[in-house]
Amino acid sequence: MVKQIPLSGHPNNLAIGRSGKRVYVGIIQAPGGVDVIDTASLQRVKTLPTKGTIHNAYVTPDGKYVVAGSIQGKTINVFDATTEEPAWTLDMDLGIRPMTFSANPDGSTKWLFTQLTGFNGFAVVDFATHKEIKRIKNPDLPPGRSTVPEGSDPSHGMAVTSDQKTLVVCSRLNNALYSYSLPDLNVIGTVFLGGKGAGWVTLTPDGKKAYVANPVTNDVSVVDIKSQKEVALIPVGYVPKRNTTGVLQQ
Template identity: 40%
Template sequence: MWLLLGLLSAAIPLAAATDLIYVTNRGGTTIDVIDARTNKVVQSIGNIESPEVVRFSRDGRLLYIFSREEENALIVMDRKSGKTVKKVPLSGWANEAQTTKDGKLILVCIRNTGTKAEDAGALDIIDATTLEKVKSIPVRRGLHDLAVTADGKYVAAGAPGGRFLVVFDLQKMEAAWEVQYDSGVNPIAIENNPDGSGRRIFVNLGALNSFSVVDFAKRAEVARIKAPDEPTGFGAGRGCESNAHGIGISPDQKTLWVNSRPSNSVFAYSLPDIKLLGHVSLPEQIVPGKPSRSGNPAWITFTPDSKTVYVSSCGVKMVTAIDVQKMKEVARIPVGEMPDRISTLSLP
């Protein structure tokens, strides 16, 4: 049965756009789509309760949508018509997903399988051709975020409750190794070698306002870098995301971008030397009669040419577009309630 979930409204024809930024508004029922050429919202997909994440088929024809309403299913939607093609059963509540570069596999972080009192998790693997789950690899605690090597051979995922990073071998379809931490882990980014193999993993350590550097070959943490103390004045504690939440590597592998809630900024580092380049301040929460608060930077994505980085701020209903080379804000884009994960679709 075809089900029309997406109520589409476009101010600009989507066929004319090349790079589209999808924004899941976790506090509402919509997914906003930004045209990266104009930095305007050109489409809103509605009637999806608390959407978590959107990923894409390799040809851009299908959207893979996960929401808190459909906790145990992947919604496969036709991008142009907004019709649901299929709902793929999952082993539990999906908290994040990625696809391999060749588009053959959809990899899903399961935050809670519901099999134990604590949050037992899994990595669900879905064949993108048949849209069937082919494997579920159990882990002892729930998984929150993941990243895939460019060669599609490994995926790294973080377990906040278990305070560990786990790396899966996708050829053997099994867990390969772990790194244990003293703090909960949040978003993850992988730096790749020229052949597409993993070189280093960068891991947000939320409560510590820091990120960890894991050497892929050594299978161990080799450095830990705390966010700069300035700017300051936006408070610690928790908002709609943790202190350090949101990390990304530009597609050209030349810069690393890391969010900081206490600084209400995104910091940029050069790669491979991890040298601090500077920061860009992000939208603040204006509180009448009180000092401004952090807008709670949440997630990061890039245009494929590495010229623009986008940062969602879940506390202020805003996505900020930043010129990577100039390290300057170029647009603040109003979106829906509690914007969370953002992802880029590049159309031919």
């Protein structure tokens, strides 16, 4: 540790700007906001105001926008990453949980996907019009399978593969990882997991494998996207969540 940076309140999650010059920290403590950290000076330079306390902060794949979701405020708060000023806010009927994004051919953001409090599925928001265009419920369980009542929200954790062809969605309730085709959003795969909890997911950079954190059984499921099979179940520490993928240079 080289420095501790005081924040405006208790943090919940963070995102790194595409240039690496800024870190955006979601503040879960009232009144909320997104703290902006300058990585050169290691100082908090400002707090972006939000409508509600913040569960998670993100940067869009093109690096142009900072996006923050509020469970308490039921809002999606979007900021211009260049000016660090509000761009738009969308009020929803349920709290905002994990989000992810799909891109247009030119790299700009096409859709924002968000999971919602108490809902086993996700909403689709058109980034250009700032409107919800679809809400999709994850499939019902087939006969003989039981739900998992413990863990995170019913559907918590999602990601888009790097080729922009597949959206993967965790369902804690169904103990499954679902794959949806893009852009038509049809279910193209279901993997029932060996662990329990399905609380978060991260993808390898090539989009070939998904790693699902299972906080109920303290393990991580490794799913092969092409074959739609769980290929490993890795025991880890207590209550794994918010796993991410990092690329290290050798």
